[in-house]
Amino acid sequence: MAEKIDIALAGNPNCGKTTLFNELTGSNGYVGNWPGVTVEKKEAVWKKDADVLFTDLPGIYSLSPYSPEEVVSRDFIISGRPSAIIDLVDVTNIERNLYLTTQILETGRPVVVGLNMCDLLEQRGEKIDSKRLSKMLGVPVVEVSALRSKNLDALVGTAVDSGRANKVAQGVKCFSPEVEDALQTIANTITGSCAPDLLRWYSIKVFERDSAAIEPLNLSKQQLEDMEKVIEAIERDRDDDSESIITSERYEWIATVMDACVVKAPGKLTVSEKIDRVVTNRVLGLPIFIAIMIGVYWVALVAVGTPATDWVNDQLFSDGFFVSSSGQAAFEEADEAWQDAHYTDQISGYIAAAEEAGVDTDGVQDAIDADPQTADDEATITEFEDAAEKAGVVATDVPVTDADGNYLDTEGNVITTLDEDGNPVLAEGQELDVLPTVTAADFATAVDSPEPDQHDYDGFVDSIPNAVTGWLTDAGTSNVVISLVVDGIIGGVGSVLGFIPQIFVLFVMLCFLEDCGYMSRVAFVMDRVFRRFGLSGKSFIPMIVSSGCGVPGVLATKTIENEHDRRMTAMLTTMIPCSAKLPIIALVMGVLAGGSSMWWVAPMFYLMGIAAIIISAVMLKKTKRFAGEPVPFVMELPDYHMPSIKSWALHVWERVAAYVKKAGTIIFAAAVGIWVLSNFGLAGWEGGDGSFGFLQAMDGAPETYMDYSILAGIGGALSFIFMPLGFGNWQATASTISALIAKENLVSTFGVLYGLGDATENSVSMWQGFANMFTIAGTLHVGAMCAFVAFNMLCAPCFAAMGTIRRQMDDPKWFWFAIGFECGFGWVVGLLINQLYELFVFGNFGFWTVVAFVLLALMLFQLFRPMPKWDEKDEHILDNLAEEPVA
Numbered sequence: 039m040a041e042k043i044d045i046a047l048a049g050n051p052n053c054g055k056t057t058l059f060n061e062l063t064g065s066n067g068y069v070g071n072w073p074g075v076t077v078e079k080k081e082a083v084w085k086k087d088a089d090v091l092f093t094d095l096p097g098i099y100s101l102s103p104y105s106p107e108e109v110v111s112r113d114f115i116i117s118g119r120p121s122a123i124i125d126l127v128d129v130t131n132i133e134r135n136l137y138l139t140t141q142i143l144e145t146g147r148p149v150v151v152g153l154n155m156c157d158l159l160e161q162r163g164e165k166i167d168s169k170r171l172s173k174m175l176g177v178p179v180v181e182v183s184a185l186r187s188k189n190l191d192a193l194v195g196t197a198v199d200s201g202r203a204n205k206v207a208q209g210v211k212c213f214s215p216e217v218e219d220a221l222q223t224i225a226n227t228i229t230g231s232c233a234p235d236l237l238r239w240y241s242i243k244v245f246e247r248d249s250a251a252i253e254p255l256n257l258s259k260q261q262l263e264d265m266e267k268v269i270e271a272i273e274r275d276r277d278d279d280s281e282s283i284i285t286s287e288r289y290e291w292i293a294t295v296m297d298a299c300v301v302k303a304p305g306k307l308t309v310s311e312k313i314d315r316v317v318t319n320r321v322l323g324l325p326i327f328i329a330i331m332i333g334v335y336w337v338a339l340v341a342v343g344t345p346a347t348d349w350v351n352d353q354l355f356s357d358g359f360f361v362s363s364s365g366q367a368a369f370e371e372a373d374e375a376w377q378d379a380h381y382t383d384q385i386s387g388y389i390a391a392a393e394e395a396g397v398d399t400d401g402v403q404d405a406i407d408a409d410p411q412t413a414d415d416e417a418t419i420t421e422f423e424d425a426a427e428k429a430g431v432v433a434t435d436v437p438v439t440d441a442d443g444n445y446l447d448t449e450g451n452v453i454t455t456l457d458e459d460g461n462p463v464l465a466e467g468q469e470l471d472v473l474p475t476v477t478a479a480d481f482a483t484a485v486d487s488p489e490p491d492q493h494d495y496d497g498f499v500d501s502i503p504n505a506v507t508g509w510l511t512d513a514g515t516s517n518v519v520i521s522l523v524v525d526g527i528i529g530g531v532g533s534v535l536g537f538i539p540q541i542f543v544l545f546v547m548l549c550f551l552e553d554c555g556y557m558s559r560v561a562f563v564m565d566r567v568f569r570r571f572g573l574s575g576k577s578f579i580p581m582i583v584s585s586g587c588g589v590p591g592v593l594a595t596k597t598i599e600n601e602h603d604r605r606m607t608a609m610l611t612t613m614i615p616c617s618a619k620l621p622i623i624a625l626v627m628g629v630l631a632g633g634s635s636m637w638w639v640a641p642m643f644y645l646m647g648i649a650a651i652i653i654s655a656v657m658l659k660k661t662k663r664f665a666g667e668p669v670p671f672v673m674e675l676p677d678y679h680m681p682s683i684k685s686w687a688l689h690v691w692e693r694v695a696a697y698v699k700k701a702g703t704i705i706f707a708a709a710v711g712i713w714v715l716s717n718f719g720l721a722g723w724e725g726g727d728g729s730f731g732f733l734q735a736m737d738g739a740p741e742t743y744m745d746y747s748i749l750a751g752i753g754g755a756l757s758f759i760f761m762p763l764g765f766g767n768w769q770a771t772a773s774t775i776s777a778l779i780a781k782e783n784l785v786s787t788f789g790v791l792y793g794l795g796d797a798t799e800n801s802v803s804m805w806q807g808f809a810n811m812f813t814i815a816g817t818l819h820v821g822a823m824c825a826f827v828a829f830n831m832l833c834a835p836c837f838a839a840m841g842t843i844r845r846q847m848d849d850p851k852w853f854w855f856a857i858g859f860e861c862g863f864g865w866v867v868g869l870l871i872n873q874l875y876e877l878f879v880f881g882n883f884g885f886w887t888v889v890a891f892v893l894l895a896l897m898l899f900q901l902f903r904p905m906p907k908w909d910e911k912d913e914h915i916l917d918n919l920a921e922e923p924v925a
């Protein structure tokens with residue numbers, strides 16, 4: 039068996055290390071077209087030889103680390119002593135990339151330089167003489183393209199050979215003779231204190247006075263003082279500090295390498311630069327970004343998403359659907375004929391007339407609707423018919439309705455204006471369409487003409503809940519189990535799965551924007567906006583990641599050097615809607631508009647997230663804990679490119695798969711839990727005996743039996759918190775709490791509470807169920823609904839993201855502060871929305887209106903007051919400001 043070998047992938051941020059790593063190992067680490075994507079190291083073996091282990095490292099600009107993830111890379115290279123290092127160099131940025139290369143060559147390891155993105159060279163009209171470069175660097179150089187899988191085996195092969203032969207890179211003599219002399223003197227002093235391979239590395243570190251790096255050498259005071267003299271002499275001579283001397287001499291040397299090995303294109307604008315002139319334009323940049331986001335959400339939620347999700351919710355999970363068009367046509371024809379005969383109107387009209395005439399109509403409608411009808415039902419109907427006939431009931435003036443139950447006028451138009459009791463209000467000259475007199479015989483005909491049943495026609499596929507109910511009933515399963523499976527599991531998990539089409543479409547677009555390079559421009563554009571509010575564009579990168587999932591979003595804050603900004607970004611970034619919050623947004627869209635006309639609602643929530651972050655940041659920046667200037671934001675803009683279909687598809691798949699996996703695990707478990715809590719309880723209704731049990735099967739259980747469940751008890755006890763926000767009912771409270779486990783739970787909890795899986799007569803559609811929670815006295819309370827969504831968007835994220843924040847903060851005090859702030863902020867925003875809506879739409883003014891205004895005034899004060907001056911002595915703000923590592 040061949041000897042095992044471990045190879046580190048090192049290089050600048052965004053040079054393609056993770057792309058290479060994925061390609062070599064078949065992993066699917068996160069790739070994005072902006073710097074700082076990878077923040078933790080990751081290991082995997084080569085697809086072609088399990089003895090070769092690769093480590094993907096966070097990108098670094100130099101081996102003098104500033105931010106936490108840079109430390110990971112430096113430590114791994116210096117202390118981890120990999121068998122070989124592949125130093126990946128982005129050829130479109132070769133000059134800056136070689137800076138790190140000169141340092142890596144000094145680490146006393148076998149090194150192979152991979153010139154990545156060679157596919158872009160030709161397009162840019164550039165050429166690199168890699169043979170010559172290899173000679174100048176003293177290590178092998180291989181031209182590759184990680185994205186297009188070009189020459190990768192040659193690269194790995196060379197690295198494996200160098201590693202096995204332990205061909206240690208010697209470093210380049212890139213410094214001036216005086217500095218080289220000084221380094222030699224230092225080397226003579228410290229030789230013996232370190233491994234011979236690292237002598238040059240440590241000599242340079244001593245020269246730079248990098249005290250952290252040379253700590254392991256344990257040099258004596260005398261040694262340090264001797265060397266200090268040598269260093270000071272050169273500093274005096276050059277009138278510069280030793281660290282800068284090293285840096286500038288490295289760059290001077292790189293310039294000579296560039297001259298010798300690189301043929302640059304004549305200075306005309308590349309395509310990327312031309313595009314950037316527009317999209318990063320001072321004036322146009324932000325509007326273009328907003329327009330793109332609106333477009334993305336519109337396509338995902340309205341154009342493609344809504345029809346797809348409607349199909350899933352209405353057909354797959356509710357009514358079933360046809361796979362044969364002739365079967366469907368036959369059914370539709372029969373159904374239309376049946377509707378035209380107005381049987382429903384005749385039945386309800388006749389029953390109403392009978393009731394007026396004093397005939398007992400109890401349970402008649404139910405008996406007629408029952409499917410299948412029992413002997414009891416048939417008896418009830420016959421009894422009613424006899425009684426009505428005896429009483430001589432004849433119904434007149436029965437209004438005609440269409441298939442959806444709307445009243446029609448004589449012209450056949452729908453009458454849309456209704457009074458409080460739901461009776462039609464007629465306009466001038468309009469007349470209500472009524473049926474001819476309905477006699478007992480007409481009634482009997484209507485009852486005997488059952489509504490055409492889809493099941494009787496060709497090519498009909500039943501909805502999942504109907505089919506499952508059917509199987510379970512046939513198998514003689516008990517009602518408890520049927521309810522658990524159909525209402526709990528199918529209703530809960532199914533309602534979450536119903537949003538897959540939208541999630542999929544959204545990610546197809548977001549992943550494209552990320553991978554082609556546009557999102558890094560947005561970070562650049564947002565930097566200009568953020569900077570005014572004391573945040574840096576660096577804080578925007580985690581937000582882009584958070585639009586997929588908050589967990590990697592919080593991790594991405596590691597690239598922020600300044601501790602204040604890092605903490606603040608970690609606690610605010612989850613306010614951006616993630617994929618799990620998308621169904622909530624989609625629900626509101628569905629309720630408000632059934633889609634199209636309210637196209638702006640969904641992007642509004644995204645922009646609300648950004649606005650909430652900015653407002654919070656401004657308020658927090660004016661407190662002592664977070665004060666400080668934003669770090670300078672220097673980021674190179676990578677060239678635009680067409681993402682490879684493979685990596686694009688992989689990205690989308692990963693996120694959709696994560697969503698599905700969550701539905702099958704956490705959401706599944708939570709749905710079962712919610713079902714148990716909402717179906718078991720005490721029979722506390724009138725006439726109930728107060729015993730504990732499965733509510734719907736208990737004697738005399740009302741239709742609203744869930745009001746007596748355990749969940750209603752818990753939700754009810756906590757609902758006072760949300761009363762001022764307008765959604766203080768137990769259902770909304772319970773949903774909000776369950777959403778803390780995973781945000782999708784909000785939707786799945788509805789699914790269970792409104793029995794969406796249960797396709798019987800009185801079940802309601804998803805939109806309707808959601809609207810019901812906010813319907814007071816027949817009117818939809820839009821303010822309460824928006825407050826509910828706003829609170830759930832902005833409050834603490836799901837458990838997984840909270841755990842990540844906790845690890846990231848590394849301090850329980852900070853963690854609880856973060857969670858408290860998020861919940862408090864979400865609550866205040868919800869309060870403002872609801873109270874302002876009530877004031878302006880309903881004209882209600884009360885205690886909570888006053889509270890809302892006071893809180894608003896406090897927020898405005900904190901937002902607009904001048905930046906307070908802190909005593910800099912007790913607050914080491916400036917000390918925390920790291921320098922920007924980019925040269």
Ligand SMILES: Nc1nc2c(ncn2[C@@H]2O[C@H](COP(=O)(O)OP(=O)(O)OP(=O)(O)O)[C@@H](O)[C@H]2O)c(=O)[nH]1
Binds near residue numbers: 055056098184679685
């Ligand atoms: N055109 C082209 N693009 C590439 C190539 N290799 C990688 N990319 C793109 O470069 C971008 C950055 O790739 P990553 O693999 O995330 O870079 P990284 O070095 O891991 O970046 P960090 O994790 O931030 O250090 C992605 O958009 C890749 O698709 C290549 O050979 N050619």
Ligand SMILES: [Mg+2]
Binds near residue numbers: 055068069075097
């Ligand atoms: Mg990476």
